[in-house]
Amino acid sequence: MRQIFGVKIISASYQCHSITAGHTHIRQEMQYPHLKKAAASQILGRGGFGIVYQGEHNNARVAIKRIELLRTEDHVRNPTEEERMMRCDHSNVLKVFAVDQDDDFKYIVLELCQSTLHDYIIRKYTGSTMPSELDALHQMACGLQHIHTVAVLVHRDISAQNVLIQSREGFPTVLKISDFGFCKPATERGSFSISKSGTGTTHFIAPELLIDNQLRGQRGTIACDVFSLGCVFYRFLTMGRHPFSTGDELTITLNIREGNHNLNGLNEDHFAREIIKEMIQLEPSKRPNITAVVDRLSA
Known part of the structure; x- marks a missing residue:
């Protein structure tokens, strides 16, 4: 030993x-x-x-x-x-x-980090003060932007469990995108080959990855990460609600496939409501890229 x-x-x-x-x-x-x-x-x-x-x-x-x-x-x-x-x-x-x-x-x-965003959402987080809503969303978006534009990777498993919280005495609390187990290289156009096996965390997987696209020869795009992050944003802001939940957890995946979202957990004038609505669109081409999300959260 x-x-x-x-x-x-x-x-x-x-x-x-x-x-x-x-x-x-x-x-x-x-x-x-x-x-x-x-x-x-x-x-x-x-x-x-x-x-x-x-x-x-x-x-x-x-x-x-x-x-x-x-x-x-x-x-x-x-x-x-x-x-x-x-x-x-x-x-x-x-x-x-x-x-x-x-x-x-x-x-x-x-x-090393001390907790996860999921822990915060279910009220198990006991660390230092969390960032403001705007700052928290901006931090998460900036992390994903770096992965997409600098590392040129698609993450494929953005979820509340995979956003970590680094809480150190005397320093601001920082949120970090983690868990690169499903990362794949993306092309210059942001596409990637879709795996035959399932990827991601249940209820955070983009609709295009829930369909057997291999049989149709289709490829995924980095827009799948934008969809997942939109779900994380909403879950964080509402402390646990899901944008595709109609009260029954069992129907979330079906609602994701069909694009049936519900953002009633946020007021109509909430700063993030429209951004989230665009991020979770059924069609990947209709979602903003992550740089556009960062820019809007920086305005």
């Missing part, structure tokens, strides 16, 4: 692929912790594809996400996207410090 980043690990000699500072190399011993037997007290959270542990990186506290490779799509193993993710350097995008991999798992070393 040995201890790296404050986590007890088993010594290993797998052939591993590691990426740090934009460089990829192959070596025989893992640089980052093999967390198969980490203590339960070190677990920060669990997701559909992995477990997040607490650790250290360059003498700083970090989160280390362990992803089971067998349960992920092939593109998640591609170093190209990981290098793009690590080039993301924006205050509203969760920083990826390093990536490591063995035969079974991928390990992603991430900036």
Whole structure:
């Protein structure tokens, strides 16, 4: 047994692929912790594809996400996207410090945050004062804008659970777009190939991704992220309501497919109501791009 980043690990000699500072190399011993037997007290959270542990990186506290490779799509193993993710350097995008991999798992070393927007919405957040409504929406939009325009990636899993809250004493509270497990490169026109498997978080998936477009040879566009963010905006502003809910949670997906939204949780004159209405349009081409959303929230 040995201890790296404050986590007890088993010594290993797998052939591993590691990426740090934009460089990829192959070596025989893992640089980052093999967390198969980490203590339960070190677990920060669990997701559909992995477990997040607490650790250290360059003498700083970090989160280390362990992803089971067998349960992920092939593109998640591609170093190209990981290098793009690590080039993301924006205050509203969760920083990826390093990536490591063995035969079974991928390990992603991430900036540490204290909570999620979902926790805030369900009133479990106990950190410092949240940003104003306008500032919160602007921060989230700026983060997604950076992912679309600088990293040139489509996120495909924008949800309240994947917006993290960084709350530090003496500093303003910051919201960060996180979880790049479904990210894919986008073309210059903002399109991408649609995966055969489902992507995203239930009730935040854009309608065009709920349809089997592979049979029709169609491609997705980054407008799917704008739709998802519009749903997050509304859920945040109304503390839990969904723009496609008619009182029955089971009908949300059906309403998304048919474009039946309901924004009655916001007053007619609320500054974000019209923006959200445009962001959640059924037709992707009718939604504003994320830069236009940022500009309107900056006005």
